[in-house]
Amino acid sequence: MFRRLHEPEAAVTITVDGAPLVAGAGETVAAALLASGNPVCRQSPASGQPRAPFCMMGACFDCLVEIDGVPNRQSCLVEVRPGMAVRRQARPTPVGP
Amino acid sequence: MSAINSGEIDLAVVGAGPAGLAAATTAAELGLAVSVFDENATPGGQIYRGIEAVAAKRGADFAVLGDAYRAGESIVRDFRASKAAYAPNTGVWLVQKDRQLGIVRDGKAGMVAARRVLIATGAQERPVPIPGWTLPGVMLAGAAQGLLKSAGMVPAGPVVLAGNGPLLYQLAAQLVAAGVKIAALLETRSERAAALPHLPAALMAGNYLAKGLGLIAAVKRAGVPIRRGVTELRALGCERLEAVEVAAGGRTERIDAALLCLHQGVVANVQLSLAIPLKHEWSAAQRCWRPVVDQWGNSDVEGIAVAGDCAGIGGAEAAAHAGRIAAFEAARALGRIDAAARDTHAASDLAAWRRHLRARPFLDALYPPAQGLVVPADDVPVCRCEEVTAGQVRDAVRQGGTGPNQVKSFTRSGMGPCQGRMCALTVSEVIADALGKPVAEIGTYRIRPPIKPLTVGELAALE
Ligand SMILES: Cc1cc2nc3c(=O)[nH]c(=O)nc-3n(C[C@H](O)[C@@H](O)[C@H](O)COP(=O)(O)OP(=O)(O)OC[C@H]3O[C@@H](n4cnc5c(N)ncnc54)[C@H](O)[C@@H]3O)c2cc1C
Ligand code: FES
Numbered sequence: 001m002f003r004r005l006h007e008p009e010a011a012v013t014i015t016v017d018g019a020p021l022v023a024g025a026g027e028t029v030a031a032a033l034l035a036s037g038n039p040v041c042r043q044s045p046a047s048g049q050p051r052a053p054f055c056m057m058g059a060c061f062d063c064l065v066e067i068d069g070v071p072n073r074q075s076c077l078v079e080v081r082p083g084m085a086v087r088r089q090a091r092p093t094p095v096g097p
Numbered sequence: 098m099s100a101i102n103s104g105e106i107d108l109a110v111v112g113a114g115p116a117g118l119a120a121a122t123t124a125a126e127l128g129l130a131v132s133v134f135d136e137n138a139t140p141g142g143q144i145y146r147g148i149e150a151v152a153a154k155r156g157a158d159f160a161v162l163g164d165a166y167r168a169g170e171s172i173v174r175d176f177r178a179s180k181a182a183y184a185p186n187t188g189v190w191l192v193q194k195d196r197q198l199g200i201v202r203d204g205k206a207g208m209v210a211a212r213r214v215l216i217a218t219g220a221q222e223r224p225v226p227i228p229g230w231t232l233p234g235v236m237l238a239g240a241a242q243g244l245l246k247s248a249g250m251v252p253a254g255p256v257v258l259a260g261n262g263p264l265l266y267q268l269a270a271q272l273v274a275a276g277v278k279i280a281a282l283l284e285t286r287s288e289r290a291a292a293l294p295h296l297p298a299a300l301m302a303g304n305y306l307a308k309g310l311g312l313i314a315a316v317k318r319a320g321v322p323i324r325r326g327v328t329e330l331r332a333l334g335c336e337r338l339e340a341v342e343v344a345a346g347g348r349t350e351r352i353d354a355a356l357l358c359l360h361q362g363v364v365a366n367v368q369l370s371l372a373i374p375l376k377h378e379w380s381a382a383q384r385c386w387r388p389v390v391d392q393w394g395n396s397d398v399e400g401i402a403v404a405g406d407c408a409g410i411g412g413a414e415a416a417a418h419a420g421r422i423a424a425f426e427a428a429r430a431l432g433r434i435d436a437a438a439r440d441t442h443a444a445s446d447l448a449a450w451r452r453h454l455r456a457r458p459f460l461d462a463l464y465p466p467a468q469g470l471v472v473p474a475d476d477v478p479v480c481r482c483e484e485v486t487a488g489q490v491r492d493a494v495r496q497g498g499t500g501p502n503q504v505k506s507f508t509r510s511g512m513g514p515c516q517g518r519m520c521a522l523t524v525s526e527v528i529a530d531a532l533g534k535p536v537a538e539i540g541t542y543r544i545r546p547p548i549k550p551l552t553v554g555e556l557a558a559l560e
Contacts, residue, residue, distance in 0.1 A: 001234060001356055002250040005161075005275060009154055024248065026138075026150055031248040039233050045513075046484040050336055052233035054519075056240035057143060058136055058188075059221045059366075060481065061514035061550075062231075070204060072514065072550055077186075079138045 029075035042089035109211035114142020116405025117217035120420035121181035131181040145169025147247035190547035220406035225359035234338025238360035254355025259283040292463035299459035379537035393426035418450035480520040482513020
């Protein structure tokens with residue numbers, strides 16, 4: 001959905017759902033996902049629709065992902081770090097009858 | 098500049114935009130022990146997002162981002178050179194009336210105490226509820242602009258810009274300068290006649306008008322197709338955006354798009370000030386809530402002040418002046434200078450701040466949000482988190498819901514992770530419209546801390 005105007009000066013490799021993704025140093029996780037071809041961060045808990053970063057300023061919470069085992073991190077506020085493990089969040093399985 | 102120490106804090110500043118940075122630099126010069134907290138990794142706030150990286154590594158991008166952006170270099174440099182402490186990546190999830198702050202960084206929550214607090218949390222974009230606005234591929238204009246500033250990224254496929262307001266034209270001009278082809282710019286509304294009476298004051302306020310006209314001219318020169326008087330917008334697609342449907346002048350057309358950037362102006366970010374709670378009022382001109390403050394930024398709670406766009410939209414230059422004004426007042430309140438010295442120090446900032454604010458009535462009148470976006474049709478989701486439609490809000494009103502908090506408990510609107518940041522204004526407007534009452538009477542959601550998500554582990558770590 002987005003492309004880089006310049007090659008990043010320093011590359012940082014993270015994993016997204018286990019697959020490696022090369023990002024630029026200083027980019028947020030949300031930015032890296034938006035430049036990756038698949039910007040989806042999570043499924044909406046209500047309907048399961050895919051959601052991607054919307055505001056890029058910490059307001060909408062549509063960019064929530066799991067980072068290094070911690071769920072519900074706002075990926076537009078977290079910078080990539082080498083080896084960081086990012087997981088897209090699936091809709092929680094409904095419980096009850 | 099130093100890291101946050103656990104020593105005593107005279108002034109805790111929340112937000113490292115122009116207001117917070119100018120306040121911190123000035124207060125530190127006056128000998129106050131200042132700590133600045135901001136949830137981003139680098140200073141600059143919304144307008145100067147990524148400025149240090151651009152200055153250090155991507156100098157060529159200054160040509161794309163423009164002079165107004167470059168002005169942030171000196172504000173950030175002065176802050177870095179000051180004695181103010183800086184906590185990046187640090188969200189403030191609570192401010193108590195006794196001036197204790199709850200902070201969270203890297204999954205660790207903590208509390209700090211300060212003698213005074215300055216809230217400088219800036220603005221957020223007004224939500225733009227249209228059919229399909231939850232699809233991947235639909236973003237706010239400021240989001241696309243933030244990617245350009247912080248990461249040097251531009252839209253990769255066909256991009257459509259829709260809405261109104263200075264920021265939309267600024268984004269269009271920046272994308273054009275970066276060599277991006279814009280498929281269309283769809284303008285929802287501009288009210289030249291209503292704005293005209295405010296024009297003389299705006300002309301005295303600075304070069305706002307010239308800047309704006311320059312941006313629009315650059316966009317036109319680049320041959321960007323512009324549609325005026327847009328009455329309906331729809332984002333189409335299944336798993337992601339495929340096209341934008343637009344009605345203007347009685348004609349409906351479909352424009353293929355990979356990215357739709359929406360904008361309806363910016364509104365004060367009052368999440369933190371509402372959670373304290375400070376006293377707020379409805380601004381009819383800006384159609385948003387703002388805390389009630391005096392010219393020094395003092396709120397109704399002793400020792401807690403507010404400066405910059407979170408006190409009402411005034412723009413980046415006004416924000417920096419307001420930050421300095423609040424710093425002089427902090428020094429007075431803490432006994433470092435007397436009232437006469439404060440008045441002398443603050444005189445030029447007060448004059449400049451008032452001058453910049455004189456541009457606002459013109460801009461507010463010229464670019465009001467479109468009525469159909471403020472009070473959307475029944476089928477439009479207003480709460481993105483819980484997917485509650487405007488129709489469900491109206492149903493809740495019909496069932497006796499008289500205010501946002503009741504509607505929230507009937508429909509779950511505002512109960513998701515964004516805590517109403519994306520729906521509060523719309524829900525209040527829809528209720529007001531349904532009941533035929535002014536929004537000021539309807540009020541807004543009660544906001545409860547923590548205003549940033551904390552895990553159970555983070556809360557436990559506080560014990
Ligand atoms: C997305 C966006 C883009 C904009 N771009 C421009 C532009 O290019 N040009 C222009 O003239 N105006 C722009 N504006 C308008 C903007 O409001 C400026 O006028 C200016 O940035 C306001 O300065 P400020 O210091 O009041 O707040 P801001 O610059 O918004 O700074 C506030 C800071 O506080 C932080 N913050 C907020 N809440 C918390 C919390 N709870 N905990 C920790 N930190 C917090 C934010 O992350 C931010 O860094 C933009 C507004 C938005 C919303
Ligand atoms: S993109 Fe909106 S909170 Fe991250």
